[in-house]
Amino acid sequence: MADVVLGVGTGVFIITLIWILTLALTIILSRATGPTKLGIIPVVLLALIITLVLVFFPRAAEVPAPQRAAQIVDMFFIGRYVLLSLVSLVFLAALFMLLPLHFLEPIYAKPLRTH
Template identity: 35%
Template sequence: MANLVFGVGIGVFILALVWVLALIVCITFSRSPTKIASLGPLSILVAVLVSVILIVIPREVKEKSPEEESVVYDYSIVYRSSLIAVMALFVVIGLVLYLVSHAMEPVLAKPLRKFVR
């Protein structure tokens, strides 16, 4: 109960901060004539993703029975698995970018002789 601010937990303030930052980015870049205008909706999607992750993370039960106190759960496998999934996603993105920018670069023919006029 020591982590309460104005009667609510710190998670509410984290969610509010995330959404305020997302709305500021969305409003700031909404009138831009360049491609940076797509950063606004992207920030909203990131805020939704962060909100879902923070809501899904299991919370600690306030009162535990003696039987439940003796059982130890290892939640680190969830975080490790999600970290591996994110790393695998970025490896795939990196490989695709490598293929597009380096491996599939066209090789143009060069003339055998240069004619001087």
């Protein structure tokens, strides 16, 4: 089953669309006068034939064929760990370069009051 919306497939939507169009055409043709009004019969028969063909000759089986589970392979495994180790080294180097600036920040003495 390829596309399923609300638990039904595409064929159900196609059949529904066909019958909605048939209903609209029959309403339009019922307002007509003369022999045009008899156009309702072929429209309904055509919709019935299309519906029967779609129901009795489906394109796919009702039960989908069993599918193998997709196997996910990480092709960039080694490169990812090399990048991780490189970023970790840069982080540690930056941390150890910034720590002395943080801890050894000069604290200037305030002048004493002399009075």
